[in-house]
Amino acid sequence: MKGINGILISLSLSTAAGALDMQNVAHRGLHYDFPENTVEAIKAAYDSGATWVETDFHSTKSGLVVCIHCERVLKELSGAEKKISELTADDLQKIDLGKSGKFDRPYRIPLMADVLKLVPKRGVLQAEIKGYSATYAEDFRNGVRSAGLSPSNILVSSFDMKAIKDFKAKCPEFDTMWLVPASKYDLDSLISQAKKLGVKYIAVGGRGFKGLDTSFADGIRAAGFKFRVWGVNDFDSLKKAAELGATGFTTNRYTEMFKLAEPLKGVKILR
Numbered sequence: 001m002k003g004i005n006g007i008l009i010s011l012s013l014s015t016a017a018g019a020l021d022m023q024n025v026a027h028r029g030l031h032y033d034f035p036e037n038t039v040e041a042i043k044a045a046y047d048s049g050a051t052w053v054e055t056d057f058h059s060t061k062s063g064l065v066v067c068i069h070c071e072r073v074l075k076e077l078s079g080a081e082k083k084i085s086e087l088t089a090d091d092l093q094k095i096d097l098g099k100s101g102k103f104d105r106p107y108r109i110p111l112m113a114d115v116l117k118l119v120p121k122r123g124v125l126q127a128e129i130k131g132y133s134a135t136y137a138e139d140f141r142n143g144v145r146s147a148g149l150s151p152s153n154i155l156v157s158s159f160d161m162k163a164i165k166d167f168k169a170k171c172p173e174f175d176t177m178w179l180v181p182a183s184k185y186d187l188d189s190l191i192s193q194a195k196k197l198g199v200k201y202i203a204v205g206g207r208g209f210k211g212l213d214t215s216f217a218d219g220i221r222a223a224g225f226k227f228r229v230w231g232v233n234d235f236d237s238l239k240k241a242a243e244l245g246a247t248g249f250t251t252n253r254y255t256e257m258f259k260l261a262e263p264l265k266g267v268k269i270l271r
Contacts, residue, residue, distance in 0.1 A: 019266045022241065023228075023248035024257050025052040025126055028069065031252070035077050035097040037067050038107045043118050045254060049271045052124045054157075054250050057112050057140075058084045058131030065112035065139050066092065069130070074109075076100060085131055112140070116147035126155045126250070128179070132163035137170035151175070161197060168198045177201035179230060183208030187216055191223045203250075205230035210240050217244040235260050242267045 029041030030048060037055055045053045056069045066087055068074055075081055077097040087095075087109070097107040119125045129136065144154060157177040158164040168176050178197055180190065182204045194202050202225045204212065209229065220227045229241045232249040238257065241249050242264050251257055261269045 019268070020242060020245060020247070021268045021270055022246060022261075023052055023270045024050070024254060025054050025248055025250045026050045026254040027054045027230075027250040027252050028056070029053055030254060032255075035100075035103060035107045036073070037069060037110075038097060039110045039114055039118065040107060042110075042115055046118060046120055046123055048255065050254060051122060051271055052126055052248070053119075054126040054128065055115055056128045056130045057115075057136075059133035059136045059139070060085050060087050060131070062086075062088045063135070064089065064092070065136065065143070067110045067112060067115050077107075112143050113146065116143050116149060119147065119149055119153055121153075124153055124155060126157055126177070129156065129158035129160060129163045129167060132158075132160060132166070136163075137167045140167075141171050141174075155201070157201075157203065161193065164199065165197050172198075175200045177203055177228065180204050181206040181208070182212055187219045191220065191225075194220075194223075194225060199225070201226045201228055203228040203230050203248075205232075205250075210237065212240075212244060214244060217246070221245070232257070235263075239264065 026045040028036035030044040031041045034040040034044060042053055042055060055067050057065050057067055059065050064087065066084065068084060071084060074084065078095050078099050080095050082091065092109050095109060097109060098105055151173045154174050155177055156167060156174050157179050159179045164176055164178060176199045178194055178199045180202060202220050209231065217227050227246055228248040229244065229246045230250045232238050232241050232251045233253050238260055258269050261267055
């Protein structure tokens with residue numbers, strides 16, 4: 001494992017000035033005191049000074065766009081066993097995301113419109129497409145406009161290649177980011193696919209992330225993409241992100257990252 005000196009050497013290769021600014025992105029809001037992806041968790045992140053917050057959006061068969069990660073999280077937080085695609089407006093009024101025992105009052109699944117209203121003028125919402133539909137792109141664009149936001153307030157991300165390609169074709173004004181499991185692609189095929197998708201950012205993470213070397217990240221940057229990582233929740237993964245020269249990362253431990261980064265001289269964690 002590389003020590004701090006090794007990291008600084010790598011950073012000097014990855015950044016011209018030998019220093020690195022890394023954007024700290026609050027994954028699903030601040031969910032220490034609130035259920036993840038709720039209005040309360042997202043608002044708490046922005047109120048704490050976060051510039052970037054990550055959320056997850058699904059289209060439903062009833063025409064809603066809702067903010068929640070997946071069925072597993074829905075069941076863990078509320079006990080409800082229901083497909084997200086089948087959620088109705090009535091469900092949003094009844095399902096309590098605070099039922100897990102950690103929370104002392106009801107919390108509701110928010111609509112996309114509820115979340116977009118929380119984004120401050122200086123803020124950015126990293127909006128991950130989870131459940132896509134033919135109307136998703138237009139619904140999203142209309143929601144951004146109704147909230148008084150501009151495309152600069154939004155970065156749309158997804159693991160779903162078809163969804164992100166279709167979204168970019170319909171809404172070219174928004175920057176997009178492809179989320180990639182680190183072990184899934186070699187560099188050449190990754191870059192080839194990313195060019196077809198028309199994304200601005202590539203973010204890697206998951207299994208295999210810590211085994212990447214700087215040449216992988218440098219290759220992504222050399223191809224004209226911005227490089228980020230996801231799933232940074234401890235010092236080792238933060239150190240690896242810095243070694244790779246990532247300019248941003250998502251984390252479940254937003255407030256703790258600033259302290260964790262202190263040993264990484266030459267690295268500045270941005271709010």
